[in-house]
Every structure is written in C-alpha cells, then in structure tokens.
C-alpha cells in the first residue's frame with residue numbers, strides 16, 4: 001500500500017486494526033482494472049474508506065462509502081463504543097460526517113471516495129449498480145446485519161468480492177451477527193472463502 005495513504009489510514013479514527021485494514025486493501029486490489037465500483041456499508045470517520053479508496057484508485061474505480069453518520073447502536077451514549085466528542089451538541093446526535101470528510105480530504109482521496117449519506121436499507125432497496133467489492137461493516141445487531149446481507153450481496157458481480165468485518169466464530173470475542181452472515185454467504189453456495197485476517201473475512205462470488 002502507498003506509504004502516505006497507509007499512514008493516513010492508520011492515523012484516522014475508527015475501528016479497523018492496521019493488519020486487517022491492510023488485508024482489506026490488498027484483497028481489493030484483485031478487482032478488475034476500470035471495473036465496477038466498490039461499496040462499503042459503515043464508514044464512520046473514514047478509516048476503512050482510506051484502505052479501500054487507495055485500492056480503488058490503483059484499480060481505476062471508485063468507492064461508494066455509505067453511512068447515515070449517526071452511529072450504530074453500540075456507538076450511542078452509554079454503549080461500549082461511544083465517543084462523546086463525535087456528538088453534534090446542537091442536534092444532540094452523533095455526526096461522523098465532518099470527520100469522515102476531513103479524513104478523505106487529508107488522504108487526497110476526494111476524487112475516488114464518494115460519500116452516500118443515508119440509511120443502508122433506504123439506499124439498498126433502490127440500488128441498481130453491480131459491485132466489484134462489497135464491504136459490510138455497518139450495524140452489527142442481528143436485524144441490520146442480516147438486512148445488509150439480504151439487500152446488498154445480490155449486487156456483488158460474479159467473480160466480485162464480499163468482505164465482512166467483525167466476524168467472531170467464538171462468541172467470547174464479540175457479537176454473532178457478522179459471523180452469522182458470513183456463514184450464510186458460505187451456505188448459500190454463491191460465495192467461497194478467499195482469506196481471513198483477524199476478524200476480517202473476504203469471500204468471492206462464484207455463482
């Protein structure tokens with residue numbers, strides 16, 4: 001990975017350990033040159049978008065970075081992953097969009113990373129564009145995770161990649177829904193394993 005972009009990704013706030021981010025970047029380099037766009041669900045402050053955006057630039061495509069920027073359940077006050085300085089005091093709600101925008105600007109990726117600000121099912125139910133790569137890292141509860149799987153994975157083109165974050169086979173390590181949708185993908189017969197790095201799983205659409 002380009003060392004400047006790698007440093008920008010590592011400096012960005014968020015929830016993507018460096019080894020997993022690098023694995024995501026490297027996996028994304030396998031998409032066809034000049035091919036379909038990539039899309040991530042769950043951008044937060046833009047950390048994974050820098051890893052994926054760097055790969056999108058190298059492959060001559062773009063990354064759609066989808067997030068309502070109001071935080072997941074686990075980012076809300078009183079939950080484990082709440083960061084109080086990300087609350088917009090006038091609105092009284094989390095707003096990660098300014099921080100996301102700054103991350104993408106500072107990384108020099110504004111021409112490659114396109115923010116889609118909205119609720120995943122609202123966008124997903126109207127989506128019509130095949131994807132060379134889909135990265136699922138949005139809401140980690142059972143309902144949002146399964147809904148993201150159902151709405152978005154049909155848009156992964158044949159030969160395209162599906163990446164899922166926070167996959168924990170052992171419940172002691174974390175919540176189950178990302179693991180459940182990973183299993184669903186394998187059991188569907190449409191996806192096969194490509195790689196596993198920490199809690200990141202990368203699959204390829206085979207059918």
Ligand code: SAH
Nearest residue numbers: 014015042044048067068071072120138139
């Ligand atoms: N990929 C990020 C971390 C994502 S955290 C990183 O590298 O740091 C999960 C994100 O999913 C949050 O920013 C939250 O706002 C978003 N999210 C949760 N549910 C969503 C939904 N229904 N629609 C859009 N975004 C959602």
Ligand code: MG
Nearest residue numbers: 015137165166
């Ligand atoms: Mg994650």
